[in-house]
Amino acid sequence: MANTKWTWFHRFGSPKWLYDFAERYNGPLFGVGCALMLGACFWGLFIAPPDYQQGDSFRIIYIHVPTAILAQSCYMMMAAAALVGLVWRMKISDYFIACAAPIGAVMTFLALFTGAVWGKPTWGTWWVWDARLTSMLLLLFLYFGVIALRSSIQSADNRARASYVLVLVGVINIPIIKYSVDWWNTLHQPATFTLTEKPAMPAEMWLPLLIMVIGIYCFFTALVLVRMQAEIVQRELKTRWVHKLLNIEGERSNG
Amino acid sequence: MAEYFEMGHHTFYVWLSYGVSFALFFGLAFFCFDGRAKAKTTTEKRIRRLLKQKRASK
Numbered sequence: 001m002a003n004t005k006w007t008w009f010h011r012f013g014s015p016k017w018l019y020d021f022a023e024r025y026n027g028p029l030f031g032v033g034c035a036l037m038l039g040a041c042f043w044g045l046f047i048a049p050p051d052y053q054q055g056d057s058f059r060i061i062y063i064h065v066p067t068a069i070l071a072q073s074c075y076m077m078m079a080a081a082a083l084v085g086l087v088w089r090m091k092i093s094d095y096f097i098a099c100a101a102p103i104g105a106v107m108t109f110l111a112l113f114t115g116a117v118w119g120k121p122t123w124g125t126w127w128v129w130d131a132r133l134t135s136m137l138l139l140l141f142l143y144f145g146v147i148a149l150r151s152s153i154q155s156a157d158n159r160a161r162a163s164y165v166l167v168l169v170g171v172i173n174i175p176i177i178k179y180s181v182d183w184w185n186t187l188h189q190p191a192t193f194t195l196t197e198k199p200a201m202p203a204e205m206w207l208p209l210l211i212m213v214i215g216i217y218c219f220f221t222a223l224v225l226v227r228m229q230a231e232i233v234q235r236e237l238k239t240r241w242v243h244k245l246l247n248i249e250g251e252r253s254n255g
Numbered sequence: 256m257a258e259y260f261e262m263g264h265h266t267f268y269v270w271l272s273y274g275v276s277f278a279l280f281f282g283l284a285f286f287c288f289d290g291r292a293k294a295k296t297t298t299e300k301r302i303r304r305l306l307k308q309k310r311a312s313k
Binding site: 113231 | 259263264268271272273279284287290293295297298301303306
């Protein structure tokens with residue numbers, strides 16, 4: 001019973017299974033993600049009413065909030081992968097961290113950039129050393145740190161272990177980002193979306209935001225799967241199934 | 256129609272955010288798909304080279 005319960009989880013440990021899974025789902029996920037993102041942006045830019053205080057500058061929310069949510073949850077996923085990698089020694093965890101970190105860094109940069117651009121007309125400044133902004137900047141440096149650390153270590157095992165430790169140490173920054181607006185007196189507004197409360201804005205404003213969040217998650221998943229396929233092919237080059245995939249099975253058996 | 260694109264007095268800020276974001280989304284997607292294609296090609300070449308070396312050593 002316990003075996004069948006965990007079969008789905010163990011499957012993720014197989015590079016071949018994950019490659020086939022990615023092959024099957026990355027196309028549809030990418031298509032759905034792009035369609036949702038374009039639709040949500042069109043709705044947010046041209047159909048949603050302007051904010052009564054901020055006017056049209058509030059429309060930056062449809063990029064800023066989804067990228068900020070994804071930047072943090074990508075790091076949380078990397079931390080979960082690091083834990084799995086340390087406890088169960090699944091090499092897929094290492095592949096995931098290698099593939100997700102650059103995408104997470106881009107999302108964090110976009111959250112900071114759009115936040116700065118939104119801050120100028122709203123607060124009158126591009127940047128303040130506010131707790132939320134500073135902790136988000138720290139998240140960007142953590143992503144850079146993971147990428148730099150991985151490229152500086154040659155041995156695959158040492159590289160994986162070092163990045164697991166760095167990712168797990170850095171995860172302390174996530175609750176700091178989340179609660180910075182409650183713990184300190186910040187210029188940044190509190191969370192737009194919470195799981196327990198109804199959004200304060202009308203449905204025609206928050207629905208495109210929700211669609212954009214779903215779309216950006218699909219887009220992210222598709223891109224991580226594509227990058228993982230590349231990582232798997234490069235790291236599993238000695239396996240028979242990769243040879244078959246690259247049409248060099250015949251030569252292998254001849255040799 | 257033009258007033259839709261003007262975004263009140265915030266044309267620069269709104270379109271700068273969307274422009275940079277979509278340019279990066281596009282770049283990221285291109286980098287990922289192109290990276291996969293390149294990874295397959297380089298791995299294929301690497302395997303063929305390894306097999307050639309193996310055959311030569313035999």
